[in-house]
Amino acid sequence: MKLRVRGIATDEADQIRRGGPDANGQPAVLRVAEGLANPCRHCLGLIAEGDRKLVLAYRPFDAVQPYAETGPIFLHEDPCERYESESLPAWFDYLDPAIVRGYAEDHWIRYDTGDVVPGTELTAACRTILGDPTIAYVHIRSKYNCFQCRVDRD
Template structure:
């Protein structure tokens, strides 16, 4: 019997958090998000995981993708569309992630601590396979993808198994 490939669950940051930031809530450093106009192609929104169009308004802020502060809870800069956008929720990485070069990946355990030997620097086209390999490990609960500037891009988890039978 052939095993099914591991499914991925890729989601943007939680909608409630994005909305709070858009409404003037503080970022991870306790500061108000800055408003700016997107310039050039390198402005990914961490909620919809799409690129913010040049000329559109964006928020620039510090983000910590963890529920609480602890030694491995890194904080870094991110962008958000200033206007509402739909949260990304899919079984695949956004196509533009293939252009992250290099990208950083780290596996984390259920206690939100880095599983050290999982850290890698790689080119975007290798992200999908690397996430699947890391998530196949029992000691890895989820994976973070970051840019070469250490900006958080997305959290990747194991997807749900297919429903139903033959």
């Protein structure tokens, strides 16, 4: 099975960069990236230490509903290219561990699919979960429950 891995939509990232409201109705906060763990959720690249990043509340669902969790994410301050690939970014191997879980068509969590795995096992976990035709898509999150990206069947 081919996977489709994408960063958040470009129009969402652009809207935030123009000062638009985040999921909490507030503009993003500008900070300088410290350390190595500053993934941009649009290009799914790591924001270099010392570069400026936008910090915002993000809800990776189109509509508000009980399972539509909102949490903090980062974006490059400057425009970047949306990640679109058949494979996860190589640095995801260093997510240790990562949270992975499937969602049904109604965007509710399918608890039977949830797992906590080393980053190196994420691709296999996504394939297993998406092998169930009743699963619509997968979310990958860090061990802190921060949303990383969505994975679909290609």
